[in-house]
Amino acid sequence: MASTLIGGLGLAAPALAQDGASEDRIIVTGSRIGRSELTSVSPITVVSQDDLNVQAVRTLEDFADQITFAPGGETNSRMNNGSGGQATISLRGLGPQRTLVLVNGRRTTPNNTGGTADLNLIPVSLIGRVEVLRDGASTVYGSDAIAGVVNIITRDDVEGFEAFGQYDVTGEGDGQIYRYGLTFGRSFDGGRFTANLEYFDRGSIRQGDRPFSACPWAEVGGQLICGGSGTSYPGQIFASGPGAVAAINNGGGVILDPTTNTLRAFTPADGFNFATASYMVTPQEVFSGFFDAEYDVLNSDRFGQATAYGEFMFAQRSSQQQMAPVGTFWFPLVPAFHPNNPTGEDVFIARRLAELDSGRFFTQDATAWRSIFGLEGMLPAGIFWDTSLSYGRYVDAQVVDGQANPIRAAQVLCNDPASLAAGSCQTPANLIWDPFRVDTLTDTIANYMLVRHSPVSRQTRLSFQANLSGDLGGLQLPGGEIGWAVGYERRRDTGEFIPDGAAQIGQIYFVSGNSTQGETTSQEFYGEVRLPILSGVEFAEILAVELSARSSNYDVTGTNVNSSFDANTYAIKAEWAPNDQVRVRGSFSTGFRAPSIGELFAPQAQTALQYTDPCTNYGTNNSASATLIANCQADGLPGNFTLTSTQAAGVAGGNPNLQPEESEGYTFGVVFTPSGTPILEDFTFSADYFSFEITGAVGSADVNTIANSCYNSPNFSDPLCALIAGPGYSGVTGSPLAAPLPGPGGARRSAVGVLAGVLVTNANLSTYETSGVDIGIDYSGPTFDIFESTAQFVAGLDITYLESFAYQVLPGGAVSEYAGRFAQDPFTGTPAAFPEITALLRLGVVSDNWQFNYVGRYIDEVTDFSSNPNNVSNTAERVFYHDVQAAYDFVDSGVGLTFGVRNLANETPPYVSNNDDMNTLNQTYDTAGRYFYGRVTIRR
Numbered sequence: 001m002a003s004t005l006i007g008g009l010g011l012a013a014p015a016l017a018q019d020g021a022s023e024d025r026i027i028v029t030g031s032r033i034g035r036s037e038l039t040s041v042s043p044i045t046v047v048s049q050d051d052l053n054v055q056a057v058r059t060l061e062d063f064a065d066q067i068t069f070a071p072g073g074e075t076n077s078r079m080n081n082g083s084g085g086q087a088t089i090s091l092r093g094l095g096p097q098r099t100l101v102l103v104n105g106r107r108t109t110p111n112n113t114g115g116t117a118d119l120n121l122i123p124v125s126l127i128g129r130v131e132v133l134r135d136g137a138s139t140v141y142g143s144d145a146i147a148g149v150v151n152i153i154t155r156d157d158v159e160g161f162e163a164f165g166q167y168d169v170t171g172e173g174d175g176q177i178y179r180y181g182l183t184f185g186r187s188f189d190g191g192r193f194t195a196n197l198e199y200f201d202r203g204s205i206r207q208g209d210r211p212f213s214a215c216p217w218a219e220v221g222g223q224l225i226c227g228g229s230g231t232s233y234p235g236q237i238f239a240s241g242p243g244a245v246a247a248i249n250n251g252g253g254v255i256l257d258p259t260t261n262t263l264r265a266f267t268p269a270d271g272f273n274f275a276t277a278s279y280m281v282t283p284q285e286v287f288s289g290f291f292d293a294e295y296d297v298l299n300s301d302r303f304g305q306a307t308a309y310g311e312f313m314f315a316q317r318s319s320q321q322q323m324a325p326v327g328t329f330w331f332p333l334v335p336a337f338h339p340n341n342p343t344g345e346d347v348f349i350a351r352r353l354a355e356l357d358s359g360r361f362f363t364q365d366a367t368a369w370r371s372i373f374g375l376e377g378m379l380p381a382g383i384f385w386d387t388s389l390s391y392g393r394y395v396d397a398q399v400v401d402g403q404a405n406p407i408r409a410a411q412v413l414c415n416d417p418a419s420l421a422a423g424s425c426q427t428p429a430n431l432i433w434d435p436f437r438v439d440t441l442t443d444t445i446a447n448y449m450l451v452r453h454s455p456v457s458r459q460t461r462l463s464f465q466a467n468l469s470g471d472l473g474g475l476q477l478p479g480g481e482i483g484w485a486v487g488y489e490r491r492r493d494t495g496e497f498i499p500d501g502a503a504q505i506g507q508i509y510f511v512s513g514n515s516t517q518g519e520t521t522s523q524e525f526y527g528e529v530r531l532p533i534l535s536g537v538e539f540a541e542i543l544a545v546e547l548s549a550r551s552s553n554y555d556v557t558g559t560n561v562n563s564s565f566d567a568n569t570y571a572i573k574a575e576w577a578p579n580d581q582v583r584v585r586g587s588f589s590t591g592f593r594a595p596s597i598g599e600l601f602a603p604q605a606q607t608a609l610q611y612t613d614p615c616t617n618y619g620t621n622n623s624a625s626a627t628l629i630a631n632c633q634a635d636g637l638p639g640n641f642t643l644t645s646t647q648a649a650g651v652a653g654g655n656p657n658l659q660p661e662e663s664e665g666y667t668f669g670v671v672f673t674p675s676g677t678p679i680l681e682d683f684t685f686s687a688d689y690f691s692f693e694i695t696g697a698v699g700s701a702d703v704n705t706i707a708n709s710c711y712n713s714p715n716f717s718d719p720l721c722a723l724i725a726g727p728g729y730s731g732v733t734g735s736p737l738a739a740p741l742p743g744p745g746g747a748r749r750s751a752v753g754v755l756a757g758v759l760v761t762n763a764n765l766s767t768y769e770t771s772g773v774d775i776g777i778d779y780s781g782p783t784f785d786i787f788e789s790t791a792q793f794v795a796g797l798d799i800t801y802l803e804s805f806a807y808q809v810l811p812g813g814a815v816s817e818y819a820g821r822f823a824q825d826p827f828t829g830t831p832a833a834f835p836e837i838t839a840l841l842r843l844g845v846v847s848d849n850w851q852f853n854y855v856g857r858y859i860d861e862v863t864d865f866s867s868n869p870n871n872v873s874n875t876a877e878r879v880f881y882h883d884v885q886a887a888y889d890f891v892d893s894g895v896g897l898t899f900g901v902r903n904l905a906n907e908t909p910p911y912v913s914n915n916d917d918m919n920t921l922n923q924t925y926d927t928a929g930r931y932f933y934g935r936v937t938i939r940r
Contacts (some may be wrong), residue, residue: 031485289314290311
């Protein structure tokens with residue numbers, strides 16, 4: 001156990017060997033050159049299976065939450081709106097599309113048209129260790145390995161069988177998790193095999209079940225009140241022009257008071273509480289199976305050695321998200337002649353269909369599998385070879401309930417063409433809906449105007465690899481043999497997202513009817529060489545240089561698109577150990593990422609994007625510039641302007657003319673392993689500086705950046721202003737996105753005052769620069785006797801200091817510094833934290849058959865990138881989570897018991913004003929609270 005703790009916590013820890021034809025030959029993640037030492041020039045974190053158990057990792061989502069070098073946003077179980085049931089990992093906060101995920105050194109099958117991997121489909125009980133390369137590796141692995149590589153190595157040392165069962169439950173008695181697994185393996189003369197089955201079932205937790213998230217807080221006069229969405233129940237009414245309705249609230253929203261039945265000004269307290277029906281932790285069920293085997297087919301002095309191997313992996317996931325009932329987010333017109341219109345005017349309505357107690361369900365039924373067959377061996381000349389063919393397929397059948405049909409929604413509100421032409425409702429009386437009052441949506445009307453959406457997503461990957469490696473047959477440098485590796489890879493990826501028939505004929509609001517379909521084919525050659533300049537001499541125990549390069553060609557095929565592009569990368573790495581206690585290492589590498597099928601071919605679709613409006617209370621905002629005040633006034637907004645809804649109406653979509661992203665990265669570090677002092681014999685310290693720059697990054701401007709840049713430029717002169725197309729934009733459905741705000745602001749704002757038609761479509765326009773320091777300390781103390789056992793104290797500490805995370809939306813535009821801030825994550829589009837300091841502390845006392853462990857997780861405080869002095873909270877305070885665990889093995893019977901508590905202190909996530917959901921940064925902080933768990937393991 002002590003050795004795995006060292007491997008798991010030490011950032012300097014060496015990578016372990018992957019499977020190969022020779023047990024003496026070690027392949028380290030980040031290189032294909034075989035070597036005899038467990039060392040790497042690049043910084044690598046190694047986490048063993050024992051470490052995963054100690055850290056109470058139930059799915060790899062937990063692992064992604066705990067590592068210190070993954071700031072920003074990721075899709076996970078706490079993301080109810082938009083996760084699609086998937087979990088991703090984003091090294092350095094640069095997005096999961098820039099983190100390459102491997103299983104046994106080979107790419108996983110893409111689990112969406114964005115090309116990312118779903119960590120939920122990889123069972124934890126299958127994992128032997130996880131190797132995380134914290135450096136770019138495009139020269140070795142090709143596209144996507146810009147920020148680093150996560151290489152999941154499956155177990156190959158199982159003899160007999162191992163079964164386990166685990167139960168988790170929160171301190172509130174909800175969120176139950178059931179895990180069961182069985183692993184069986186055997187080695188025999190000339191071969192071995194391993195089989196694994198795992199079942200995982202996680203129950204839901206609702207936002208209404210926790211006080212901090214039970215209601216979306218609204219801020220009034222510096223106080224928090226229960227508020228919610230401006231698409232309310234009963235509906236919020238907006239005037240279509242000057243008149244009696246506009247006069248009630250100075251052009252703002254009004255409501256028909258359900259108690260007095262009179263019109264009055266809409267207040268934040270009238271907002272619809274969408275939290276009650278929404279999940280805080282989403283439910284999920286996963287069943288997975290795995291089998292791999294290898295067998296020696298040749299062992300000849302004349303022809304060398306050859307081993308055949310195969311691998312099959314299968315997973316089926318059922319997941320669900322639940323949100324509040326749909327609303328009239330398009331702000332439809334209700335004409336004056338509508339029989340239930342109490343205003344006598346044409347008005348716009350923002351009404352929640354709250355009579356639908358079930359809300360909106362988003363259900364995914366995903367199936368993924370991957371099969372690999374290969375041959376590897378060694379020629380008599382000492383040259384190692386490996387060739388493999390793999391094929392994977394992913395299918396996700398989705399169902400979305402509770403979506404509105406635009407044609408029928410118009411009919412029930414009497415604003416369909418026939419009614420408008422006649423000047424009276426032409427809809428049957430039993431289908432006319434009164435949106436101004438509560439309890440008026442009958443089942444008949446709901447069934448008529450609402451539809452189900454059933455899209456399907458499919459991805460495939462076919463890959464062929466061939467690799468050669470060895471030395472130069474006796475040609476040496478003073479430091480030893482020159483190692484080399486060369487290889488070829490051909491890969492074909494296909495992807496599609498097909499909306500159902502109703503969407504294809506334009507009969508589902510906010511859902512594009514266009515399909516996403518495309519294919520990319522790549523051919524790549526790579527080569528690398530290790531030059532051991534000196535070894536075993538004074539001031540140069542080791543001095544070596546590693547060089548590598550890769551050439552890639554991509555063909556892209558899609559609807560009316562047939563193009564190609566090339567990418568060439570190289571890397572230089574070096575290490576110097578003046579003695580056996582100190583090792584200095586450094587690297588410089590270039591990288592690239594090919595655009596995904598979704599980025600290339602996704603159709604335009606409307607989306608709701610959280611933002612902070614720069615015009616909020618601009619009249620009392622002391623930091624508001626004269627330019628900002630003038631622009632807000634030009635929109636016709638009063639000085640006390642506030643929003644009843646803080647979600648802008650955006651438009652997202654693909655771009656078939658995208659080119660590869662390019663990157664440069666370098667690392668420089670030192671590893672110190674003292675010797676000569678018995679108490680420090682097993683002590684390791686490492687510190688690595690990292691710096692990454694990505695140019696031509698595929699992305700789009702976030703709404704906060706667009707709004708702040710535009711409204712703080714004289715007369716709306718900033719180029720980003722062109723990305724606010726306004727409510728009249730018709731690029732999605734051919735009709736305007738929403739009703740305009742009365743007055744000048746209608747050019748940019750919808751009737752409820754939010755920005756509309758904000759274009760966030762893809763382009764090669766962004767630049768990322770991030771830098772910082774990773775520090776690792778590992779220690780295993782001397783053994784001592786206790787409780788009639790021999791035990792050992794073990795400790796480890798990982799710290800990441802984020803010096804800078806600079807994001808530039810457009811060339812020549814403003815640079816946004818996110819380090820120490822929370823901001824709208826460029827990948828998820830929702831607020832997430834980029835803390836300056838994150839840490840993971842591990843302490844344990846371990847014996848042969850029992851152990852006690854403590855894990856502490858620290859997240860530094862962050863402030864709002866878009867801070868507003870009128871906000872109640874612009875800062876998320878620092879958080880420290882405490883986990884404890886005790887385990888005992890009954891050695892004679894092969895039974896092991898484990899009990900533990902996650903988030904022992906039941907830390908509540910901090911409240912921040914600028915949040916997207918749950919009143920906090922739900923992608924960053926633990927929302928479920930204290931978790932108890934117990935596990936029984938049987939080994940035979």
